[in-house]
Every structure is written in structure tokens, then in C-alpha cells.
Amino acid sequence: MAETMKDYEHELAASLHQFEEGDIVLGTVIGIGDDAVTLDLDSYAPGIVRGEDMSNDPGFSAVDHFRYGQKVRAKVIKLDDGMGNLALSFKEAENELSWGHLADRKEKHEIFSVKVREAVRGGVVAYVEGIRGFIPASQISTSYVENLQSLVGKDLAVVVSEVDEKKHRLVLSGRAVEQERERERREKRVETILPGDIVSGKVESIMSYGAFIDLGEGVSGLVHISQISRNRVKSVEDVLHVGDEVRAKVQNTKDGKVSLSIRALEEDEAPAKEAEEQRMLSKEIEKYSDKGEASTSLGDLLKGIKL
Numbered sequence: 001m002a003e004t005m006k007d008y009e010h011e012l013a014a015s016l017h018q019f020e021e022g023d024i025v026l027g028t029v030i031g032i033g034d035d036a037v038t039l040d041l042d043s044y045a046p047g048i049v050r051g052e053d054m055s056n057d058p059g060f061s062a063v064d065h066f067r068y069g070q071k072v073r074a075k076v077i078k079l080d081d082g083m084g085n086l087a088l089s090f091k092e093a094e095n096e097l098s099w100g101h102l103a104d105r106k107e108k109h110e111i112f113s114v115k116v117r118e119a120v121r122g123g124v125v126a127y128v129e130g131i132r133g134f135i136p137a138s139q140i141s142t143s144y145v146e147n148l149q150s151l152v153g154k155d156l157a158v159v160v161s162e163v164d165e166k167k168h169r170l171v172l173s174g175r176a177v178e179q180e181r182e183r184e185r186r187e188k189r190v191e192t193i194l195p196g197d198i199v200s201g202k203v204e205s206i207m208s209y210g211a212f213i214d215l216g217e218g219v220s221g222l223v224h225i226s227q228i229s230r231n232r233v234k235s236v237e238d239v240l241h242v243g244d245e246v247r248a249k250v251q252n253t254k255d256g257k258v259s260l261s262i263r264a265l266e267e268d269e270a271p272a273k274e275a276e277e278q279r280m281l282s283k284e285i286e287k288y289s290d291k292g293e294a295s296t297s298l299g300d301l302l303k304g305i306k307l
Contacts, residue, residue: 019041019043019076019079019086020076020079021076021077021078021079022075022076023075023076024073024074024075024076024093024096024097025039025041025047025073025074025075025076025086025088026071026072026073027039027040027041027042027047027071027072027073027074027088028040028042028069028070028071028072029066029067029068029069029070029071029072030046030068032062032063032066032067032068033062033063034051034061034062034063035050035051036048036049036050036051037049037054037062037066037090039072039074039088041086043086045084045085045086046085046086047074047076047085047086047087047088048081048083048085048086048087048088049074049088049089049090050087053077053087053088053089053090053091053092054090054091055090055091055094055127055130056091056094056095056127056130056131056132057117057127057130058117059115059117059127060127060130072090073090073093073097074088074089074090074093075088075089075090075092075093075096076088077089077092090130091130094129094130094131095130095131097129098128098129098130098131099131099163099165101129102128102129102131102160102163102170103163103165105159105160106159106160106161106162106163109159110159110160111157111158111159111177111180112128112157112158112159113155113156113157113158114126114127114128114133114155114156114158114172115127115153115154115155115156116135116151116152116153116154116155116156117152118152119148119149119151119152120134122136122137123135123136123137123139123140123148124137124140124148124151124152126156126158126172128160128170128172131170132170133158133170133171133172134169134170134171134172135156135158135171135172135173135174136171136173138175139161139171139172139173139174139175139176140156140174140175141174141175141178142175142178142179142182156174157174157177158172158173158174158176158177159172159173159176159177159180160172160173161173161176182218185217185218186217186218186219186256187256189215189216189217189218189219190219190253190256190258193215193219193250193253193258194250194253195250195251195252195253196249196250197249197250198247198248198249198250198265199213199215199221199247199248199249199250199260200215200245200246200247201213201214201215201216201221201245201246201248202214202243202244202245202246203240203241203242203243203244203246204220204242205242206236206237206240206241206242207236208225208236209224209225209236210222210223210224210225210227210228210236211223211228211236211240213246213248213260215258219258220258221248221250221258221259221260222257222258222259222260223240223246223248223260223261223262224259224261226263227251227259227260227261227262227263227264228240228262228263229262229263229266230263230266230267246262247262247265248260248261248262248264248265249261249262249264249265249268251264
């Protein structure tokens with residue numbers, strides 16, 4: 001069949017497409033090497049990204065990072081690299097595009113993973129989209145990290161805590177991620193605790209208004225001073241001490257806060273306890289009656305029996 005002009009429309013449009021220095025272009029990876037990556041720009045000439053224009057990350061490897069057919073963005077830095085190709089830069093495209101992405105991540109409180117590249121004074125360094133990010137030692141984890149060097153090469157889940165393009169400042173936090181996950185675990189645990197449940201725990205702290213009971217899995221419940229005992233309590237410390245094992249009844253879990261009552265549990269168990277004490281008393285009386293010791297006084301019979 002005879003070829004017509006329509007058969008060459010795509011090639012013609014590509015040959016007429018003009019780029020300008022500073023343009024951000026989208027290309028397809030057709031060549032990968034540690035010293036250069038080649039992009040098909042669907043134009044009259046391919047784009048070449050040299051090693052020094054790939055990334056700000058000193059540990060970056062094009063062979064590990066890219067795959068053939070992958071769509072990537074780059075910035076035009078020269079219209080001719082001396083060999084008829086467009087000279088491109090991933091690094092400059094990242095610098096231009098990444099700050100906006102990072103601001104979005106901060107806004108969405110997005111959790112993502114980074115690899116620690118080096119330990120520096122006061123924290124560690126990781127790269128995000130080619131931009132150097134700092135994780136202060138106090139923000140690495142909820143636990144104290146003594147040896148920062150031990151983190152180099154490891155992956156950390158982080159969020160963006162501060163991003164400032166003008167100051168070229170990016171601060172990340174792993175601690176915030178752990179706190180968020182702990183909050184989620186606590187909420188799930190609280191959802192399993194229902195009013196009326198009987199729970200056990202250890203007294204973890206004493207306040208003037210009550211005591212906090214550690215129920216496990218990061219959940220604590222408050223026993224108000226008025227709910228500690230059926231008897232009047234002047235001071236919490238008169239009855240409870242840190243480390244004491246206690247049982248209590250769940251009053252409510254409003255707004256994720258667990259309210260407990262030892263008093264309510266005592267009141268629930270009082271009838272059964274009193275019935276058991278009465279049963280024990282009756283047995284003692286029967287024992288003495290069977291021995292024919294009718295002359296024994298009631299005081300003698302009750303002696304040693306705790307009511």
C-alpha cells in the first residue's frame with residue numbers, strides 16, 4: 001500500500017516538538033547504566049541523564065532504582081549535549097517537584113519508609129525523593145536509641161514533621177509513627193472492654209483524686225477515690241499502693257477513657273461473701289453441737305471466725 005502523510009503524523013509531530021531549558025519532561029526509560037540513563041521523549045532526540053545529574057543521594061544506584069519501560073520525569077538542562085541528545089537532570093526535577101510532594105505528605109500525615117544513610121551529630125540522615133532529610137535522635141523512636149550508627153542501612157517508617165523549601169529543610173519523625181500506631185492499638189484494646197466487665201491490673205500511679213490501673217497493652221483505667229472502697233477513704237494511699245494487684249468493675253469507656261470501680265465489684269460480691277461466711281458459721285455451730293458441747297458459750301463459738 002502506498003504510504004501517505006497520515007502514516008507519518010506521529011513522527012512529524014515529534015520532530016516539530018520544541019523543548020526549552022527548564023522544561024519538566026516525561027520520558028520512558030530505554031537505557032540504564034550507573035553512568036547514564038537514556039529516556040525516549042517521543043521526540044526527535046532522546047534524553048540523556050548523566051551520573052552527576054541523577055540524584056542528591058550519595059548512595060543512589062540507577063541500576064537498582066530504574067527499570068526498562070518506566071515512566072519518569074526529568075528537567076531539560078541543555079538542548080544539545082554535544083552529541084545531538086537533550087541533556088536532562090533527575091536531580092533538578094526532583095528538587096523542583098519533590099518539595100510539593102513532601103508538603104502534601106505532611107498535610108496528609110502520610111507514613112512512608114526511608115533508609116538511613118548516615119549517622120550525624122544529634123540524629124540520622126535519610127533521603128526522600130532525592131532530598132536530604134534529618135531525623136533528630138529524639139524523633140527516631142519512642143524508645144531511647146543509644147547507638148545511632150547501628151541504624152545506618154536500616155529502614156524506618158516516618159512522617160514529615162517539617163518541610164521548608166526556602167530553607168531547604170526537611171525534618172522527619174519515626175517517633176510520631178510509633179505513637180500513632182500505639183494509639184491505634186490502644187483504641188482497639190479499649191473497644192474490647194465493655195461496661196460491666198471485671199478486669200485485673202496493677203496500680204501504676206497514685207493521684208490525689210484516685211489511682212491509675214495498668215490493664216495491659218498500653219491501656220490504663222482510673223479508679224476515682226470515691227470508687228476505691230465501700231468504706232470512706234480519706235487518702236488513696238491509705239488503701240492502694242503502686243504495684244498492688246487489683247480487680248475492678250468497668251464503669252464506662254467514654255471517649256476512650258476507662259473508668260473503673262473497686263467499690264462496685266465489692267458490692268456485687270458482698271452478698272455471696274456474706275452467704276459464705278454464714279455457711280461457715282453454721283458449720284462451726286453444728287460441729288460443736290454434734291460433740292455435745294451445748295454448754296459452750298456463743299462467744300466461744302464465734303471466737304476466731306472473721307465476719
